Each structure stands twice: as structure tokens, then as C-alpha cells.
Amino acid sequence: MQPLSDFTDDFRNALTTGPGRIGLNYTDAEEAARRFAVYRNNVAHSLKQALARRFPVIQRLVGAEFFTALAREFISKHPPRSPVLQEWGGAMPGFLRDFPQVAALPYLPDIASIEWARGLAYHAADAQPIDPATLAERDVLHLHPSLALLRLDHPAVSIWQANQPGQNGRIKVNGPESALIWRRSDFSVATIRIGADDAGFITGLLETGSLVKAAEITDPVAMLSLLLREKLICEEEMTR
């Protein structure tokens, strides 16, 4: 078994350093290099594309060329661990926080957190919404598995919205924001900015499941009607 392991080890190393030592069947070194480059390019390009699909606003904010360099660095530090690429990229916010070349854009980690959470919401488990008429009978409320609340240091929801296709990228606000993210009934993912009190209410609900306790934080009417309208209060057990 040893020879085959050595082969893939050498091939993997060659993806970084070039094909000098993997026994390709070409006497001309340039011929071998050009052919081997197809694999190098496929690996680098396909992984970069996967990141660009997951973090489109990051790509727009830093530009395609810089994003390619950023992706190369991310891939070398945090390569995917499984073939399920939708589960890859959760390290991006922390990576951006520590990446000196983007220090001038301190809101990038928050944007990456939004984009990562949107992907999680898209693939989150399904759940059966409750009949709203039964709301009053319930001591504990379960929110939809796709629902996420992000507390952000920067006006990142505004920036994210201003950098959607067709938007001009400009924003007029300052200061921290909270993002509420969920999957709608039509499977599209919603991302809205909510106020600090509403964020406190959602946090209370997520942590305790108790409407009574969460309502101590703020008037629940606006958030509760949103949760019911969007079918985000669900039965605990998923019924398929």
C-alpha cells in the first residue's frame, strides 16, 4: 500500500511546487508543466469560485483580482475538509479579521458573517410551522432552524444591502447593526436589519423559548407578527 500513498503525497506536493518529481511521461519539461498546470488551475480556480459564490459581497468590496489573492491565502490556511463545499468557509470572518491587507475595511468580517449565515439558512433543516391559533397555548416557542440573529460591530447589513447587484454601494449610516436572517417559504433567504430591542427579544426567544420572558425586553408585537407571517414559529419535531 505504501507506493500509492507516496504517489498521492507527491502529486499533492506537486500542486504547490510543480510536477518535477511525479514521474510524468514527457521528456520535455515544459510539455509536462503545461499539462500538469490544468490540474493546478482546476484546483485553485474551482475552490476560488466556490468561495466567490459563498461570499459575493466580499468579492465585490475587495475587487475580483484581490479576491483571487485573498482566496488563495484562505485556501492554504483553511482548506476544505470534505467534498461538501457548502460547509466550507465558516473560518472566513476570523480569517479576514486577521488579514492585514484588509485592515482598512474593518467591516469585512461582519459582511462575511452575514454571507456565511445566509448559506446556513439556505441549507438549514425544514420545520413545520405552528397553527397561529395555537400560539397562546404554548409555553415554549421553537423558532425555525434557518433563523439566525447576528450582532455586528459595523453597519454591515446596510453595507451588504448597498452592495447587492444593481445597488451603488453607498450607505449613510454609522454604528453597529443586528441582522435577522431566515429562509422564506419560497426558499429564498431574507436578510434584514433590526433594532437593538428587537434583537434582544429574538435573543430572549432563542435562549429561553419563552414569549413571556422575551417580552420583558421589549414590546413584542412587531417581531412576533413578523415571526408568524414568515412561518418562523415551528413545531419542535420536524414532520416530513
Add this chain to the structure above:
Amino acid sequence: MALPPQAGVGFKPQHFKAIRATCPDLGFFEIHAENFMGAGGAPHAMLAALRQDYAISIHGVGLSIGGSSLDPGHLARVKALCDRYQPDSFSEHLAWSSHGNEYLNDLLPLPYTPETLNRVCEHVDHVQEVLRRRMLLENPATYVTFADSTIPETEFMAMIARRTGCGLLLDVNNVFVSCTNHRSDPLDWLGGFPLELVGEIHLGGHDEEELPSGPLLIDAHGREVAEPVWALYGQVLDRAGPLPTLVEWDNDIPEWPVLKAEADRASSMLADRRQHAAAQ
């Protein structure tokens, strides 16, 4: 359990509405297993809906069957997907894509030697045991050959099929790409390939680069199937009869009618062969 000998299409979520609106006359849809491993949401809703109306092929791109070891966790997820949707076919590649716990996201080549043959056969055996089904193994598009290789690709695949009982997936574009790249004749390649073991055909588009030594074709799946590949496909049908035929288009994905037209071309070639067989 097998796919019908008709044309099918690689499913892309952006085509779902058009497919539901037009109910196209296709034999099957194929999905990439790894894109349907989330917990819920649109991918599963769409696949469940398609499953009601069509045969389904699950095509894995991440088992790394030619690699040094199989990932039991990933294989378990493939099994869960097959258990849930009961596909009419499961297929994977003669290639490797993971190294240790790093996933490289490309179908990488292996030298064809007695050692790699044993390794691949062990892995195919294991996959078939875990999935409790016969799988199809696809011939790769390759850009290099190895000095160590001692077994022709066609013979290598025939031996895998003989030893493991797996079927074969014949990617006609890959045959054309590899043979062009390795300066050999695709008809010779087909002559050495056990067509009677083929359970499915793939067709897809390729890109072309130029080396000092001649063309280098890239299996990019980003355009129409090339004319010489259609011609080669016709040769395969002449020899093997009608077979389930998938049109793949994974990059620069076109509007549904463009992809459907490619499948229609395969459909009409399949219908020709059926008529021809009936007339004899």
C-alpha cells in the same frame, strides 16, 4: 434498477421552474450527490419533486475512489442520500480528489498499475457493500500520463468491473478529450472498452488550448457538446445500442432551452437507433 435508455440532463436549480412548467420528455435527471447533503431547504424540495416524475441518477464527485483511503463519514452521507431518494443509478469516478483530510475539488489522475488496480477494486467493493447496490465507474478526462502506468485505461476499467461486478459509465467527451490529449485514436480506445458493461453515457462540452506538441482539450462542461464527440457518440450507439445518455453542463450554465436542445439531439439519435433495431 437501471436508468431508462433515453436522454437525461444534469439538474441545475436555476432550471427547476422551467422544468416544472414544461414537463420535458426526458428519461432522467442526474444530480451531484455533494450538492444535496444539506439538512433541508430548496435542494431537497426540488429533488423530491423531480423524483416523483423522473428516474434519478446520483453522481458522486467526492468519494475519491482512486485515493489512498475512503472517508467513511462521507460514504455514510452518500448512503443516506441514496437511502432517501432510492436513485435508479449511483456512479462515481476513476479519480481521486482528497488527500488526507484536504479536499482538492478536482478529479485527479492515477497511474494504472497493479497496485492502483487493487486499491481501486477494494474501494469499489467497499462502496458497493455499504450502499448495497451496484455502482457505475466513470472513465476520466486526463491531461497527463504517468511513466509508471503499465495497464491501458480500457483494460484497467474492464478489470475493475470484472473483479468488483461494478458497471461502467462511459463519458464519450472524456474519451475524446483524453485520446486527443494523449495523441491516440478514440476508436481504438472504444475498441478496447467493454461496451456491454456500460450502464450510462455522459456527453459534455470541452475547451481547447494549444501546446507546441498539439491540442490540449480541457473537460470544462461549459459549452455545447463538440461535433466530433457527437460523431463518436453515434459510433458508440451503433455498437452498443441505445443507452441512458446524460448531457452535462456545469459551468456558464445556459437557459433551459439551450440545454434541452442538447438533450433533444441525443434523444433523436437514440430514437434513430431504436427504429433501426426494430426494422432489422
